Amino acid sequence: MSTGLVWDERYMWHDSGNQFGPPSPWVEPTPHLESAEGKRRIKNLLDASGLTARLTPIPARAATEAELLRAHTPEYLSYIREVSERGGGNIAARATTHIGKNGYDIAALAAGGAIAAVDAVIDGTVENAYALIRPPGHHAEPGEGKGFCVFANGSIAALHAIEARGLERVAIVDWDAHHGNGTQAIFWQDPRVLTVSLHQDGAFPPGSGPATEVGEGDGLGCNINIPLPGGSGEGAYIAALERVVVPALRKFAPDLIIVACGFDAGLFDPLARMNLTSESFRRMAQIVKLQADDACGGRLVMLHEGGYSLHTVPFHALAVLECLSGHRTQVSDPFLPPDGSIGALEPHQAAAIDRVSDVLASLG
Numbered sequence: 001m002s003t004g005l006v007w008d009e010r011y012m013w014h015d016s017g018n019q020f021g022p023p024s025p026w027v028e029p030t031p032h033l034e035s036a037e038g039k040r041r042i043k044n045l046l047d048a049s050g051l052t053a054r055l056t057p058i059p060a061r062a063a064t065e066a067e068l069l070r071a072h073t074p075e076y077l078s079y080i081r082e083v084s085e086r087g088g089g090n091i092a093a094r095a096t097t098h099i100g101k102n103g104y105d106i107a108a109l110a111a112g113g114a115i116a117a118v119d120a121v122i123d124g125t126v127e128n129a130y131a132l133i134r135p136p137g138h139h140a141e142p143g144e145g146k147g148f149c150v151f152a153n154g155s156i157a158a159l160h161a162i163e164a165r166g167l168e169r170v171a172i173v174d175w176d177a178h179h180g181n182g183t184q185a186i187f188w189q190d191p192r193v194l195t196v197s198l199h200q201d202g203a204f205p206p207g208s209g210p211a212t213e214v215g216e217g218d219g220l221g222c223n224i225n226i227p228l229p230g231g232s233g234e235g236a237y238i239a240a241l242e243r244v245v246v247p248a249l250r251k252f253a254p255d256l257i258i259v260a261c262g263f264d265a266g267l268f269d270p271l272a273r274m275n276l277t278s279e280s281f282r283r284m285a286q287i288v289k290l291q292a293d294d295a296c297g298g299r300l301v302m303l304h305e306g307g308y309s310l311h312t313v314p315f316h317a318l319a320v321l322e323c324l325s326g327h328r329t330q331v332s333d334p335f336l337p338p339d340g341s342i343g344a345l346e347p348h349q350a351a352a353i354d355r356v357s358d359v360l361a362s363l364g
């Protein structure tokens with residue numbers, strides 16, 4: 001058994017635009033923070049470290065329209081196709097999420113890469129898998145793209161696991177620094193999918209993801225938001241996982257765990273203010289991997305989401321892939337704080353986690 005890696009050169013051709021942030025007449029536009037370079041540097045480090053050679057390549061394929069329609073409206077798919085065919089542009093109703101010509105096809109290839117990873121794990125071709133896909137997906141809602149996300153890769157993969165492969169329950173654990181609003185919206189009333197989001201409180205979408213949003217109807221209690229104060233580090237994330245996420249996973253007993261694996265809660269990220277290191281991500285991956293071992297025979301799929309520090313993200317990703325594959329390379333992370341002291345659990349962070357526990361306890 002081994003760890004699978006989804007990677008496709010065409011993910012690098014996604015055109016996220018030559019403008020980050022609101023346009024200004026005063027400064028030259030800069031390349032977008034969600035860039036091909038960030039992902040390529042991860043792949044390059046996996047290659048240079050020798051880890052890629054130990055992974056099982058999983059070919060990506062384009063998600064079909066029927067597969068995309070499990071999470072999105074027909075109108076939204078038509079809109080993305082239209083923008084794509086006219087040569088690209090902004091697809092977001094609010095703020096900017098840019099695609100280029102053929103943007104539809106590359107986004108469908110990202111969703112299909114997530115599906116391929118899920119299939120490989122369910123088929124037992126690999127024990128677990130990492131899909132280094134682009135564009136990301138967790139902000140995409142049924143009828144609206146946002147936050148650099150076009151199609152909801154993780155949700156589409158979870159719905160494939162249930163509706164095409166016959167699994168009964170899937171858990172999605174999202175540790176991207178920003179709220180998994182799209183995943184929450186798609187499964188708001190769906191008890192088949194447990195959605196858990198750990199995120200910087202109120203960061204993006206602005207104000208999104210309070211602990212009080214727990215799902216509705218049949219899905220009541222199947223949505224867990226863990227908003228953590230800006231500045232939270234390893235102590236807060238490990239406490240949130242151990243005190244909230246692990247008990248929730250044990251109770252839900254998923255047949256598959258999907259991690260929306262963003263690295264923008266890393267300590268040098270330009271788009272969040274959290275303090276995780278590569279060792280933090282390694283520990284978080286270990287915790288979730290153990291839960292997958294206990295609950296579902298190790299079935300674990302990680303899907304790449306955000307992470308915008310070109311310098312540090314490759315080391316974060318390598319640590320996670322080392323954990324998944326059980327193979328430690330000789331690479332050392334030059335950005336690790338020398339004394340490992342950064343990010344201890346602070347009282348106000350513990351209080352934020354307690355508030356989530358209180359909300360869940362009130363549901364019974």
Ligand SMILES: [Zn+2]
Pocket residue numbers: 176177178262264305306307
């Ligand atoms: Zn993010």
